Amino acid sequence: MVGFFLSWPAEKITFRPKLWLYMELICHRISIPLKTPFVTSFGAQDYRTAMIFEMKHNGITAFSEAVTDKEPFYSYEDNTTAFHIIEAYLAEQIKDAPTPEKFIDRVKFVKGHLMAKAALEMLLWDYHAKEEGIPLYRYIGPTNGKAQVGISIGMAGPDEMKKQTSNAVEMGYKRIKVKIKKGREDEIVKNVRSAIGDFPLSVDANTDFSLEDTEALKVLDKYNLVYMEQPLDHDDVMDHAELARRINTPICLDESIISRDRARKAISSRACTVINIKPGRVSGFTESLAIAKLAREHGIHTWVGGMLETGVGRAFNVALASSSFIDYPGDTSPNEKYFEKDIVKNPFKMENGFITPNEGPGIGVEIDRERLEKVTIDRVRLL
Ligand code: OSB
Ligand code: MG
Numbered sequence: 001m002v003g004f005f006l007s008w009p010a011e012k013i014t015f016r017p018k019l020w021l022y023m024e025l026i027c028h029r030i031s032i033p034l035k036t037p038f039v040t041s042f043g044a045q046d047y048r049t050a051m052i053f054e055m056k057h058n059g060i061t062a063f064s065e066a067v068t069d070k071e072p073f074y075s076y077e078d079n080t081t082a083f084h085i086i087e088a089y090l091a092e093q094i095k096d097a098p099t100p101e102k103f104i105d106r107v108k109f110v111k112g113h114l115m116a117k118a119a120l121e122m123l124l125w126d127y128h129a130k131e132e133g134i135p136l137y138r139y140i141g142p143t144n145g146k147a148q149v150g151i152s153i154g155m156a157g158p159d160e161m162k163k164q165t166s167n168a169v170e171m172g173y174k175r176i177k178v179k180i181k182k183g184r185e186d187e188i189v190k191n192v193r194s195a196i197g198d199f200p201l202s203v204d205a206n207t208d209f210s211l212e213d214t215e216a217l218k219v220l221d222k223y224n225l226v227y228m229e230q231p232l233d234h235d236d237v238m239d240h241a242e243l244a245r246r247i248n249t250p251i252c253l254d255e256s257i258i259s260r261d262r263a264r265k266a267i268s269s270r271a272c273t274v275i276n277i278k279p280g281r282v283s284g285f286t287e288s289l290a291i292a293k294l295a296r297e298h299g300i301h302t303w304v305g306g307m308l309e310t311g312v313g314r315a316f317n318v319a320l321a322s323s324s325f326i327d328y329p330g331d332t333s334p335n336e337k338y339f340e341k342d343i344v345k346n347p348f349k350m351e352n353g354f355i356t357p358n359e360g361p362g363i364g365v366e367i368d369r370e371r372l373e374k375v376t377i378d379r380v381r382l383l
Contacts, residue, residue, distance in 0.1 A: 024056040025383035032375045034338050039154040041181035041208035042073040048308045053123050057097050062127035065313035066119035067280030082116035090120050091382040100124040100286050114283040121284030130362035137319035137357035146354040147321035150175035150329035162195040174329040174353040175200040181208045189223045204229035211239050218247045227252040227274045240271035260290040267298050276305040292325035303328035311335050311344030315363035322357050343372045
């Protein structure tokens with residue numbers, strides 16, 4: 001009998017003070033069609049297959065989106081690995097709605113899986129901003145009150161790319177980035193330059209090149225690009241530092257910057273002068289803000305990238321892109337660039353190349369439940 005009481009697990013004691021607080025965590029697995037296929041050096045995408053997290057606690061409903069997709073082509077994480085890590089290790093760590101910083105500290109025992117961690121870390125930012133009753137873009141610190149917007153354009157035939165890039169200039173975007181791949185780099189940039197003149201232009205290779213391709217990348221020097229994004233390996237810093245010594249186009253790192261520590265190493269080895277910050281890639285806003293501040297201290301430019309997020313993830317990106325620590329236009333196009341009908345009722349609109357973050361508490365999105373239902377594959381309750 002005594003042994004029975006001694007082995008009674010602490011979790012089963014029903015009068016622990018926090019327990020009466022209702023906590024619900026749901027993962028909505030959705031698949032939503034893109035208006036047009038998005039083509040990068042790692043493949044063509046015609047659907048965004050996303051995991052949307054919904055947490056109900058203390059009368060507050062918070063949302064977030066994992067940036068993983070069906071396949072591990074951008075990074076090693078995909079929806080299946082992220083779901084597994086969240087279900088098996090991370091979900092229980094948000095039961096008491098800790099601060100995002102505390103959550104990140106708690107989940108250090110899980111190595112890597114930063115996209116899985118980011119999904120819950122950002123959920124906590126939305127939750128705590130809502131608890132304070134203030135919009136996320138103010139909750140995170142000094143703000144410009146609006147985000148400068150650039151566009152990311154996938155690969156297509158020459159005429160189509162001319163059309164899309166000149167339309168983007170017309171629409172007021174502040175910077176155009178086009179995807180390139182090995183063998184098409186010169187042709188694509190030459191073609192696009194002929195359509196948009198000297199408008200701010202960058203290229204994103206999504207790791208398709210190696211140092212052996214230096215000559216081909218050096219050819220791009222003549223196009224006066226604002227920067228070249230992630231030409232080399234996804235986890236490399238050293239080779240990018242070497243490439244930076246060999247070419248004149250500034251280098252921007254995306255895939256390689258997974259943390260403030262990696263950013264510090266990239267900056268001190270001069271591997272890049274620009275950083276694409278994606279909160280969903282770097283374990284969330286805590287790390288994103290740390291990277292942005294570090295970059296600012298070292299005169300490194302930063303902007304906020306995207307992963308074809310629905311209105312939920314997009315609202316986080318727009319909030320971060322409005323931070324005073326961010327100085328370059330991001331890839332935060334209005335929702336309508338990607339989706340005929342998004343899962344939010346209040347999509348962003350771009351005016352003169354700016355998007356204003358939502359004023360509602362937290363990310364301020366109103367979920368379109370009917371649309372969400374329509375694109376839902378299944379729903380899993382995790383807490
Ligand atoms: O490398 O920035 C990237 C989309 C999916 C995966 C990786 C990238 C991208 C984009 C589009 O460039 C960014 C966006 O508009 O959401
Ligand atoms: Mg990129």
